[in-house]
Amino acid sequence: MDTQPSTSLFPILMTSMRRAYRRPFQYILFVLGVALGVAMMVSVDLANGSATKAFELSTDAITGRATHRLVSGPGGIDEELYVQLRRELGYTNSAPLVDGFVNIPELGDQPFRLLGVDPFAEPPFRSYFGNQEGTGRFDQGALATFLSEPNSLFVLGSLADESGIPLGGTITLDRAGELTTVTVAGLLDPQDESNQRALEGIVFADISTAQEILRMDGKLSTIDLIIEDEADFAAIEAILPTGVRLENTAASSNAIQQMTAAFELNLTALSLLALLVGMFLIYNTVTFSVVQRRPMFAILRCLGVTGGQLFQLILVEAVILSLVGSLIGLVLGVLLGRGLIGLITQTINSFYFVVNVRSVIVDPLSLVKGVTFGVAAALIASFFPALEAYRTTPGSGLRRSTLEGKVENLLPRLVIAWAILCAIGAGLLALPGRNLILAFAGLFAILIGFALVTPPVTVWLMRAAVRPMDGLFGAIGRMAPRDINRSLSRTSVAIAALMTAVSVIVGVSIMIGSFRGTVVEWLNQTLRADIYISPTSATANRVEGSLNPSVVDDLVTWDGVDGASTARVVQVFSPQFDREITLAGVNGDISRGSRPYAWLPSGWDHDDVWDALATGDGIIVSEPLVLREELRYPPEPIMLETNNGPKEFPVVAVMYDYSSDQGMIWMGSDTYQTEWDDMEISTVALFVDPGTDPDTMVDAMRTEFNGRQDLVINSNRSLRETSIEIFDQTFAITSALRLLATIVAFIGVLSALMSLQLERSRELGVLRATGMTLRQMWKLSFLETGLMGLVAGLLAIPTGFVLAWVLIYVINVRSFGWTLQMDLQPAYFLQALAVALVAALLAAIYPSFKLGQMIIASAIRSD
């Protein structure tokens, strides 16, 4: 019987440990490569997850055990319906809710959800007022105060304690700039952590207080229901007035979360890019460790170690090091996540939904995912070097020249691989539909393709560089490009890593620059009014609440005002799309005819469109709505749930709009008021008389309304500035991730240079012995790295351009539905060259410094 001899990896692992002890730098770089890649992935995952979790928790906290809820349009539900439900139907499994956002300056700068509840109806739904032991610091007396005293509030105990607000103390609620002082009647202290977290963003008032603060007299936001019996559906639906609908709670919160899916996927893709660059670094380090140990491996093979054992050794090393790297990456990721969460929350609050996130929720699944990706990336990157180790034959003791010969043979195949990957990438991107994952797969295929074509391009460029470099720098100039080609297995990986990172910088910079340019142009065309007034809001880019009618009257009749356009911005339900859409009821165009349209009926112009709006003959929809809902041109009429039941509105124009990726609808204000019975005004835009200074008028208005309602009054210029500020904040996270990818690439180059320096120490020793001065050696090092940086920078230009094209015309359109004008400026490409060169030259400093310390005789002696 054939028996497998028992073998132990332990003795060879010992050699690895000794090597790690004697030459820690390479191992540190490996660990760093994994750690940074994992850190980026985990941080984005945790920040995304924390925002989602915070949203889920607050939604769950509010939904409680409700299975369904009654909802209505922006005006809310008449509270009589609740009475009817209880009295006529005797349906006790129901609870009224008044819901809105407020700012509470005393509790920090995050928005809070003010929930008006009826404590007696609450027990079947939510148990915060159960007064069970440990649920809070309040008694029946406090509950009585809560119910009988106007402006009483229950808040989370720990939050009040943190802010130094005692039971019975007062805090200020800021609702759309209108301030109300309220008393803290009770402190809630839920025992379990998720409830504790959920309540971090919620304050409770009784129904009438909430109605008063949120200006919803006689109205409820929703009526929560627990429906267990199918028969109840029919009974409830029978008494529902038009405009009120029965909604499944799980489905609606899911729909809200879906809003951020594309945004989160974009961030995840960016973080994966960092891991990809990290993989280059790992590959580089492992290849080097194999090549350097080849003579030892050959000896081990002579002594009876099998090729399989060497293969295992490399992979075991990779697993151990990547585990260490991943664990460090997790710690870094959590720390980084804390930084990112603020940026992500800001974007979600600006563009999607209001969420109050106070801390990173460390989800064990994210951590497991991070470690798995870290180890997997290391194993994939180590596979080929491990295969090289496996192929070591006892007699060969292969040297670098053999490996370089193999790389040389690979070059034509790499060009073919590039062509194939680009074709696959283009194919994936050209697939119809809005699948983002396929689009990112296409993008990654193209990026990897360009990384693979780096070695052949490097060889070609370096061959071409020998003569001019010789002319410029003499012998040293001649040596630099030849050295790069001679160590291609090492240099090309470093160049590819740097090229990938720099192309990401170029691509993302062009995308952001084009996006910014498009938005600035759009703002210029759209914002033509001189002064804009809105109530203060819990978050940027979002209008909550409305302006006091007396304030609106004063504004539009202000001396020197030539014209005004008002808008009511609300969320309305579309049965056609089964979701809520932002609708603006407007009475005039703030662009005064200068805005561009993505589509107009043939023969129509701007005036025709706005006339149709004013007469109630049609609505305008935004381009993202058309793309998101995959509408065809000309768009079909859109069905919206009005207070008078579902109604179809013909579309008379499609407008470019960059304020929301969820889509938006504009409707004449008369139609809106009729259909939704809502007379409130959210924002006012004023055109001032020629000759009147808008800034002076803004100051006068601020003085006039100080104390009446806290308003955001912006001149045209400051509104544009604010809008661009929001834009820049939104992209702050992208910039942060871009920077991290560069750091990973920088370490890649540093690692490659260190490897080269170690490998070439003997040759460099000979050069020094032959008369090369230290300064000349520095020059050689910097010429080599400068050339490497230059190649990376040059290659990053076409790669970055392709990346930008895909981001702008495919990813962005599929993710957000925005058409952007690509804005190519030489600065982006010069930046690519500069970044690549500077990163490469910086990376040369430490290896060159180490070279300076070289003892020439030892270097010549070393094998």
Add this chain to the structure above:
Amino acid sequence: MIDPKDSKLTNKAIMTNKKIVRFENLKKGFQEGDRVRHVLDGVSVGFEEGKFTALLGPSGSGKSTLLNLACGIEEPDGGDVYIKETAITQMTDHDRTLFRRDNIGFVFQFFNLIPTLTTLENIILPQELAGKRRRDIEPAAVDLLDKVGLADRRDTFPDRLSGGEQQRVAICRALAHDPWLVLADEPTGNLDSKTGVIVMDLLLQLTSEAGKTLIMATHSPQVTTLADRVFRVQGGTLVEDKSVIDSDTEQDEEHHLAEVLAP
């Protein structure tokens, strides 16, 4: 004192001096674990101009270390190296490099050609590093290549050359800049005996023709019969071995070469 910035010593100057390479109380040790192994322990010796000196001794005795100290690529723990009357041990690393580049040629056991440079480029490298123009230095290098029989391989990269050919190129490199001191560390140690003869023949011929001072570390007792002086490195000191020289003084060196080195 020699100004290292103008560090080229003329052969004329050398010929007028006797012991122009001088070690004074030279000490060198290497750390091995927690103890220091003293390889050279107070070596004081002088080498005459235009002569061939052989250093004999077993592996690890300190022959190579002595050569490394002589050209300044290693620093002693104590004592000084004087070349002409200049203590190169007192120079900065930069000045020592310039001095070495201009005045010393080195032939290594393992050839140590720069793989990214062609044969000719390898030979003119020290001069190019010194800022000399290629067209000025190429003819002499080509001439040397011709002498070693490799004129047709001037544009070949080292990996295409055999061991013997590589060492012939290395000899050309050591001589191209017309140094007055040539150091050779077991130059035939990595070659088969037949090739070793040819290479050694060339080295001795070229150095003696040009009147160079040659100090060579070697294992080969036969080579020592051709030397003007022979030293044995033993116990950290240099001991002159006159026995080999005395027995051969009357013989014709050139005629003897092939015989003594023949396999």
